[in-house]
Amino acid sequence: MTIYLPIAELPVAIFTVFAMGLAVGFISGMFGVGGGFLMTPLLIFTGVPPAVAVASVSPYMAASSFSGALSYWRKDMVDLPLAAVLLTGGLAGTVAGVALFLWLRMIGQVDLAIRISYTLLLGTIGSLMLVESVRAIARTRRGERPVVRRPGTRAWFMRLPLKLRFRRSRIYVSALPVVGIGFVIGLLGAVLGVGGGFILVPALIYLLRVPTQTSVGTSLVLTLVTMVAATVLHAEANGTVDVVLAFVLMVGGTMGAQFGARTGQTLKAEHLRLLLGLLVLSVAVRVAADLVSQPPDTYAVTVIEAAP
Template sequence: MDLYLPVANLSVNALVIVLLGAGVGFLSGMFGVGGGFLTTPLLIFYGIPPTVAAASAATQVTGSSVSGVIAHMRRGGVDFRMGAVLVVGGVIGSGVGAILFRWLQSAGQIDTVIALVYVIMLGSIGSLMARESLNAVLALRSGEAVKPKKRRHHPLIASLPMRWRFYRSGLYISPFGPLILGFVTGILTMLLGVGGGFIMVPAMLYILGMGTQVVVGTSLFQILFVTMVTTMLHSVTTRAVDIVLAVLLLVGGVVGAQWGARFAQKLRPEYLRLCLAAIVLLVAARMAMGLGFRPDEIYSVQHL
């Protein structure tokens, strides 16, 4: 069944979009990460304009984060004080990202920048994940125990002034650290349509030194509010949010996430992380190939 996307200005197969959302939702439920960093590239591969793909993916991340935040709140897994600081930084970053988005869009470079940043970001993160997961798998096969990393904040965080107590996270650090982290995530959310959890969670663990019991819930808390603000900014400034596309993705994502969570219980976490790293690297390689392709028509006329 073909549906017309009014903002993207093209017709798509609704079943394909729902299945794409279900596939990303399945991976999200299986690996425990937001699917925004995979949704945008996959939509671009399907033919959706990068600006519409990024804006609509942010809308999908907002909807899929609600249930996760509620679940973590019920078990006390959200540090609301830390989350508030991250949200403030994320909102400011979203505003800056909106300015960058409009500037790049007016310069005609937004599509190239989105693809280039994805290649760099996914390639570096996928490489780090692959190295860590390979070491874990090799240690598992050899019977050696992997030594857990000590939880402590980075020396740069310790040098920042005006410390606050974040009781639920067990930290006594400056709020400027999480404020900067939220700021960077807000810019990425606006430009790329990602929730930022795959960057924020490792940063919260190894840079801020937060406890593992509150990291995921606090990250989802920040993602929920920042993606809400990002969606509104896209609707007002870029007008690139396609609500039909977002609804189709959300329907598939909700169903796929349930199946992914069940499937994840049957596999060891070391192999899950290795599979996720392989998927991230494959997407990065495909985006890099797209940057080097010569189009059939070098020049085209675009109606503004």
């Protein structure tokens, strides 16, 4: 059974799209990521234009993140004050990202920018997470005790002013780096169609020393709010949100996120980071291969409207 996507302007198999939403929703709930870093490339690989894929994934990520965040909320694994400070920068970053996305569309470079950014970003993050998690697992098997580092005792940005205490996360840090992290996540979400969880979760764990499970739950809350804002802004400024595509993805994603969140809460922290690192790195390799491979149609025709 096929359906026609009015904004993407192509027919797709509805059950295939639903299965994609279900699978990525499971990953979203398990790892505490919005799933956009995986869903956006998958849609591009199936023929959806990158600009439409980025914008249409935003409501899907909002729905799947809501489902996952609700599960973590019930387990008391969400730091709401920390999420509120992150959102201060996240919403500002979302507005800036939509403006940048609009400018890239105007100069005709949005597709290339999305592909190159995905390759560099995912490749770097995936490699770092993979190396760190393998070292942690090796230390555990050797019976070595993990190195305990007090939050913010040596990092220079932790000594900045405006310090706040987040009791659920058991940290006492400056609000400035927290707002900065939120801004970067919001910017990436609007430009690349990613929830930013694959960056936010490692940042909370390794930079701010937030417990892994609390990082996942708090990340889902930030993803939910920023993706709702990105959806509204993309629909208003760019008109690239395909409602039909987003709805099918949302149904599958909401169902999958519930099962993923339950699975993620039963895994060890180092194993959770290893799986996420492998997943991020594999997507980066696939996007890079698609970027350098020769397209089936060597030539393209673009219609440019003449100025009145």
